[in-house]
Amino acid sequence: MTEQGLIEGLKKLREEKNAIILAHNYQIPEIQDVADFVGDSLELVQQAAKTDAAVIVLSGVYYMAESVKIAAPAKKVLLPVLDAGCTMANMIQQEQLRVFRMEYPDIPILCYINSSAEVKAESDLCCTASNAVSLVRGMKADKILFVPDQNMGSYIATQAPDKEIISWDGFCMTHHMVRPAEVDANRSRHPGALVLVHPECTAAVVERADFVGSTTEIINYARQSEKKEFIVGTEMGVLHRLRKENPDKKFYLLSPVLTCFNMKKTALTDLYWALEKEQHEIKIHEDILEKARLCMEKLFV
Ligand code: 13P
Structure with a gap:
């Protein structure tokens, strides 16, 4: 199927099945462009908690789909690629x-x-x-x-x-790899540019930044700033929205290591088949879901 065919097919399937597509800011541009909503981890669960749709396709990684299921237990939640996990x-x-x-x-x-x-x-x-x-x-x-x-x-x-x-001693394999020297090198290459980083970066990187925030907070900060150039210290997927929403501004990726292989596993075809076949449905044992819901309660408001 052509890309256009997939986009049209997705539109039809969404209407037929009363479904919505929620995509994380790290998803590939083609997916961000067809999604009903693109956002950070918090916004995805909030969207799920308030939707009227019967089916939610979560384009992202496994823990995000689980979180969406916890936020909307009565809905059918689908994760297009089952082995899109999170090493952290x-x-x-x-x-x-x-x-x-x-x-x-x-x-x-x-x-x-x-x-x-x-x-x-x-x-x-x-x-x-x-x-x-x-x-x-x-x-x-x-x-x-x-x-x-x-x-x-x-x-x-x-x-x-x-x-x-x-x-705990866990870390994000993508953000953890960014070296503080890369901040210094980028600052000399782009004098005047602001450094925006995700708090999953190491302390040495975070302390060199001008702004620290979630993916959507970084996007909002860049949109509201009067500055024209930004060095972006989070997964490269955010560059799509940053560039699309700010055609007059320049964005440079802080480090070439900033690609999450799990976030890149989902293609437009996976999204199509997820909706067509209603796969892969997220199921969580009732006891676990109830307890996890209590722990997440503050996120849904
Ligand atoms: P947020 O979208 O909440 O900033 O999370 C980003 C991230 O690194 C997910 O693993």
Whole structure:
């Protein structure tokens, strides 16, 4: 099928099945262009929680589809490519949290949305890059375990200095690889450009940045800024919206390592077959879903 054929086919299938396509900001441009909504991790669950559609196709990675299912348990949630995973999410297991809980029953567990439904079910509260700092500031406890991203954990610690953040040692294989020297080199190459980075980058990169935020926060910041040039320190998928929404501005990728192979697994054809065959449906055990929903409650509003 041609690209145009796929786009028309998707339009028809969406109407027939009362479906919507939610895509993460890291998805390939062709998918972002056909999606009903493109956004960051928080916006995707919020869209899912309020949609009237019967079917939600989540174009992204597995934990995002699970999170959408938790946000909208009555809907049919489809992930086009089943093995589009998240290496960071796999760096913590439910059993490890159970052991921690037994040893430290008084320390609340805050999990990053980049985690499995089972890990969420074992945690007290869930956050995303865009609300992690405000949620932590609002927590009563002085000491908090944050899982699984060590870089996000250290970023939160700098923004909420009155809290003691114990971080798990996971990391995002894409953001973690960016070196601080690349920020310095880009600044000399593009003097006057602002450096915008994701908090999944290491502390040495984050402290050199002009702005730190989630994917959508980076996009919003660049749109509102009067500056014309930006060095972008997050996955290259965001460049599509940045360039499309700001044709008068220039965007440079901070590092060539900023490509997430899992986010690039989904093609337009996968989206088409996902809707046509209603595959692959996300199923979560009822007990896990209920507990994970409690942990994610603050995200749905
Ligand atoms: P956000 O879209 O919430 O910023 O998350 C980005 C990310 O790195 C997902 O793994």
